[in-house]
Amino acid sequence: MKVYKTVLPLLLCCTLLCGCGNYLEIEDTFLVSGIAVDKGEKDNFSVTVEIAGTESGEDAPSRKQLILSAEGKSLYAALGNISAAASRKLFLSQTAVVIIGEEAAKDGLLQIIDLAMRDTELRITNSVVVAKDCKAKELLSAPSAGETIKAYEIKNVIKTSAKNFSVTPDVTVYELINAIGNRGIAATLPAFSIEKSEKMQSLAICGTAVFKDDKLKTFLSTSESKLMTMLMGKTEETTLAEKTGDDIINLKVYKCDTDVKPGFKGENPVINISLKLDAGIDELTGKDHVLSAGEHEKIRQRLEEKLKKDIENFVGKLAFETGEDILGFGSRIYKKYPDKWLKFKHKGYLKDITCRVNVKIKFRSTGFVNKA
Amino acid sequence: MKKNFSVFVDSVGNINYDDMTLSASLKNNGGLIASLFENDAMLRKRECKNIFNKKIHCLLFFMDGMAKSELVDESIAKPVIELPISNFEGDVIDFLAENVLYSGEIKKTADVKELAGALIYGDTLVFAEGSEKALIVNSKGWRTRSIEQPENEKTLRGPKEGFTESLLMNTGLLRRKLRTPDLKFETVTLGSRTNTCVCFCYLNSLVNRDVLRTLKNRINKISIDGILDTNYIDELIRDNQWTPFKTAGVTERPDVAAARLLEGRIAVIADGSPSVMTVPYLFVESLQSGDDYYINYYFSSVGRLLRFISLFITVITPAFYIALVAFHKEMIPTNLALSISEAREGVPFPITVECILMLLVFEILRESGVRMPSNVGAALSTVGAIVIGQAAVDAKFISAPMVIIVSVTGITGIMVSKLKGVVIVYRLALVLLASTLGMYGLIFGVMIMVAHAESLTSFGVRYTSFMSSGRLQEIKDIYIRFPWRFMKTRPFNIAKNIVRKG
Numbered sequence: 001m002k003v004y005k006t007v008l009p010l011l012l013c014c015t016l017l018c019g020c021g022n023y024l025e026i027e028d029t030f031l032v033s034g035i036a037v038d039k040g041e042k043d044n045f046s047v048t049v050e051i052a053g054t055e056s057g058e059d060a061p062s063r064k065q066l067i068l069s070a071e072g073k074s075l076y077a078a079l080g081n082i083s084a085a086a087s088r089k090l091f092l093s094q095t096a097v098v099i100i101g102e103e104a105a106k107d108g109l110l111q112i113i114d115l116a117m118r119d120t121e122l123r124i125t126n127s128v129v130v131a132k133d134c135k136a137k138e139l140l141s142a143p144s145a146g147e148t149i150k151a152y153e154i155k156n157v158i159k160t161s162a163k164n165f166s167v168t169p170d171v172t173v174y175e176l177i178n179a180i181g182n183r184g185i186a187a188t189l190p191a192f193s194i195e196k197s198e199k200m201q202s203l204a205i206c207g208t209a210v211f212k213d214d215k216l217k218t219f220l221s222t223s224e225s226k227l228m229t230m231l232m233g234k235t236e237e238t239t240l241a242e243k244t245g246d247d248i249i250n251l252k253v254y255k256c257d258t259d260v261k262p263g264f265k266g267e268n269p270v271i272n273i274s275l276k277l278d279a280g281i282d283e284l285t286g287k288d289h290v291l292s293a294g295e296h297e298k299i300r301q302r303l304e305e306k307l308k309k310d311i312e313n314f315v316g317k318l319a320f321e322t323g324e325d326i327l328g329f330g331s332r333i334y335k336k337y338p339d340k341w342l343k344f345k346h347k348g349y350l351k352d353i354t355c356r357v358n359v360k361i362k363f364r365s366t367g368f369v370n371k372a
Numbered sequence: 373m374k375k376n377f378s379v380f381v382d383s384v385g386n387i388n389y390d391d392m393t394l395s396a397s398l399k400n401n402g403g404l405i406a407s408l409f410e411n412d413a414m415l416r417k418r419e420c421k422n423i424f425n426k427k428i429h430c431l432l433f434f435m436d437g438m439a440k441s442e443l444v445d446e447s448i449a450k451p452v453i454e455l456p457i458s459n460f461e462g463d464v465i466d467f468l469a470e471n472v473l474y475s476g477e478i479k480k481t482a483d484v485k486e487l488a489g490a491l492i493y494g495d496t497l498v499f500a501e502g503s504e505k506a507l508i509v510n511s512k513g514w515r516t517r518s519i520e521q522p523e524n525e526k527t528l529r530g531p532k533e534g535f536t537e538s539l540l541m542n543t544g545l546l547r548r549k550l551r552t553p554d555l556k557f558e559t560v561t562l563g564s565r566t567n568t569c570v571c572f573c574y575l576n577s578l579v580n581r582d583v584l585r586t587l588k589n590r591i592n593k594i595s596i597d598g599i600l601d602t603n604y605i606d607e608l609i610r611d612n613q614w615t616p617f618k619t620a621g622v623t624e625r626p627d628v629a630a631a632r633l634l635e636g637r638i639a640v641i642a643d644g645s646p647s648v649m650t651v652p653y654l655f656v657e658s659l660q661s662g663d664d665y666y667i668n669y670y671f672s673s674v675g676r677l678l679r680f681i682s683l684f685i686t687v688i689t690p691a692f693y694i695a696l697v698a699f700h701k702e703m704i705p706t707n708l709a710l711s712i713s714e715a716r717e718g719v720p721f722p723i724t725v726e727c728i729l730m731l732l733v734f735e736i737l738r739e740s741g742v743r744m745p746s747n748v749g750a751a752l753s754t755v756g757a758i759v760i761g762q763a764a765v766d767a768k769f770i771s772a773p774m775v776i777i778v779s780v781t782g783i784t785g786i787m788v789s790k791l792k793g794v795v796i797v798y799r800l801a802l803v804l805l806a807s808t809l810g811m812y813g814l815i816f817g818v819m820i821m822v823a824h825a826e827s828l829t830s831f832g833v834r835y836t837s838f839m840s841s842g843r844l845q846e847i848k849d850i851y852i853r854f855p856w857r858f859m860k861t862r863p864f865n866i867a868k869n870i871v872r873k874g
Contacts, residue, residue, distance in 0.1 A: 011820075014816055015805075015809065015813075015816070018809070018812060018816075019808065019809030019810060019812050019813055020695075020699045020700070020809060020810025020811060020812050020813070021810075022699060022810075023698050023699060023807075023810075024698065024701075025697060025698050025716065025722065025723055026697045026698075026701050026704075026709060026712055026713045026716060027712075027713050027716040027717050027719075029701065029713075031701075031706075031709060031710065031713060033706075052706070052710055053710075053713075053714075054710055054711075054713070054714035054717075063710070091701060091702075093701060093702030094701070094702065094706050094709055096706070121702070123702075152706070
């Protein structure tokens with residue numbers, strides 16, 4: 001009896017006072033796959049959600065997207081307006097991406113990202129992208145090149161391109177918040193646009209959006225984005241091309257080791273960048289098809305020179321045109337020489353940082369098959 | 373002087389043997405037996421006199437169907453009638469026992485209760501004119517089932533024989549496995565009406581004395597009118613009355629029983645049942661199989677791990693699925709979430725009701741599979757697979773994922789069939805907890821269950837012994853089976869002498 005008197009109240013506490021209280025079966029919800037935020041016409045924000053659903057087909061059910069849209073003073077209010085009109089509760093935990101329209105991004109990211117960070121349903125690992133030259137919601141209704149659910153297509157494109165081409169790194173909500181909050185590094189986001197050709201329209205990465213604090217400042221092109229990814233040390237695999245006259249060399253980079261070492265020369269900081277690339281020649285057109293050992297070496301040197309020049313140009317452009325420290329030079333120097341950095345730090349500091357670039361390319365699996 | 377049977381019986385139906393005494397008169401004694409077995413058409417009575425000596429006048433009683441009539445004819449009636457007896461000294465009954473009857477087992481007694489018991493059990497009673505005692509002569513010879521492979525404990529390799537309903541045959545099967553005088557058989561008679569002979573077998577040098585004493589004490593306290601199977605004994609003497617876990621093992625295989633005796637356990641055999649109970653019984657034995665030791669240890673280790681995993685799956689899966697779909701939708705991978713959402717579209721019942729219904733249907737199918745005559749098996753599988761699976765999903769009665777969940781639950785449940793009772797009760801409890809409290813309820817329920825199992829004992833031995841042991845020697849036969857070369861000790865809290873090999 002004594003056991004019951006002590007154990008039973010504990011058991012009752014465990015079952016009556018605790019537990020998960022959000023019983024809602026999965027088919028009574030709308031599984032939101034993507035959220036697109038644009039500047040509203042009548043109100044502050046226009047929010048569009050993409051809902052992933054299925055349609056019973058002949059044999060197997062197929063995917064179907066449902067797009068709902070509403071405006072509101074804040075993101076939360078707009079989502080609330082969508083919910084009010086929707087027949088089921090919006091369920092945000094399966095969201096894959098948050099798309100921010102160019103106009104909305106220019107007004108500032110924080111008021112958009114705040115909900116994504118605070119809300120319990122939204123994940124802080126969602127990817128964030130910026131829509132370039134179009135509204136965010138247009139990306140969600142772009143014609144399909146594979147996936148019916150656009151949000152998943154965007155997520156896939158980011159992942160594949162990050163892995164195979166290293167165009168621009170995937171940025172999640174919490175990484176974005178960190179970058180915005182961190183002095184000495186500027187936030188970047190992948191930029192998407194709708195590529196229109198004669199026969200097809202499709203989503204594609206078109207570079208990188210660069211932010212000043214939380215406001216969109218400019219875009220980098222795809223090739224600049226590649227260099228940026230390389231200098232950030234986030235390149236996994238990528239391709240490099242070099243063209244002189246008719247001669248086109250396409251290089252497949254298997255591995256890229258980036259080493260960025262800050263230092264000081266007197267009062268002024270110096271950044272030593274050294275890149276080590278493992279690469280193979282994938283394509284070589286032009287007149288000199290024969291790859292002798294000497295030719296091999298010449299091509300390597302040419303490519304090293306080219307890459308070095310590109311990087312120097314890119315860093316120069318960042319310093320003198322863009323003016324945003326997206327590579328985080330400031331934060332790197334601060335971590336190593338905090339005192340000197342605090343003394344040196346001033347507006348537009350990038351211009352006063354000397355940058356030395358050193359590139360080494362090693363050919364792998366080139367010239368293996370050689371009928372001498 | 374034939375009395376009416378009702379004279380011997382008291383108001384509750386117990387037979388009072390105290391008033392019955394044998395006399396020197398053959399007629400009186402014969403009348404006593406006849407009235408005790410009044411209205412028993414199977415009682416056979418045979419009067420015989422020696423052809424050389426008229427003083428030898430005997431009355432034989434035996435039960436048709438229990439006694440072997442050739443034995444009665446050849447070794448009892450024939451010598452009494454035909455042997456040339458001239459003169460003898462002393463009591464006629466002693467003379468018969470020593471000089472006339474051929475039977476190997478003869479007992480002299482004046483106790484009517486003992487005589488009645490022996491007569492019922494197939495022995496022949498011999499009364500003689502002028503003697504106040506009678507002889508019990510062994511003539512048991514009833515029909516029994518032959519030794520077959522047990523249906524419920526089939527193995528791929530190893531011994532195929534199984535226990536039968538005959539106690540003597542069963543003890544013989546055990547003795548053939550363990551040919552040592554160290555093997556002890558002790559018997560008690562249980563059940564006021566069935567008078568079932570119950571035998572405990574153990575290896576004297578290995579058995580844990582505490583367990584043996586506890587078992588004997590508890591068995592002696594049993595008061596019931598009938599014991600038809602060892603499960604009656606199990607339920608009457610178990611440590612914890614209300615737990616769904618079995619705290620006594622059951623086997624129909626002599627090799628399994630012998631292996632358990634070799635680990636210091638005690639086997640309890642009840643006459644009339646092929647199920648032999650072994651105590652103490654540990655949780656891990658529910659997941660072991662006799663087969664494990666007869667096949668390659670890699671293979672049997674995989675099998676045993678699968679049984680552990682199956683137990684986990686069969687208890688948890690339905691509850692886990694409910695918790696995910698109703699509470700934790702964010703934990704489902706997106707593609708799966710979409711598929712589940714699509715499949716559940718238009719299903720009329722809440723997921724808990726759907727799950728309990730399907731589990732019920734599966735249990736009904738399983739139970740009907742056990743009870744049905746074997747020639748309608750094909751019909752059942754058709755009904756089960758096609759009608760309930762395919763048609764119900766097409767008709768949107770239930771969702772396809774639930775059919776998968778219940779099938780997985782069912783199949784894995786069959787793998788751990790020794791824990792059937794536990795699994796059914798716990799699975800349902802977890803389903804209810806998960807559908808009210810979500811994943812919290814599931815985890816909470818599992819914790820309570822584990823705590824409960826940990827608190828159990830089987831005849832004083834901890835039920836979950838060795839499951840969480842840190843000592844290597846003790847876990848060599850738990851989750852995987854080590855080769856015999858490495859299993860050097862017996863379970864230390866069961867056997868008295870734990871060294872199995874040097």
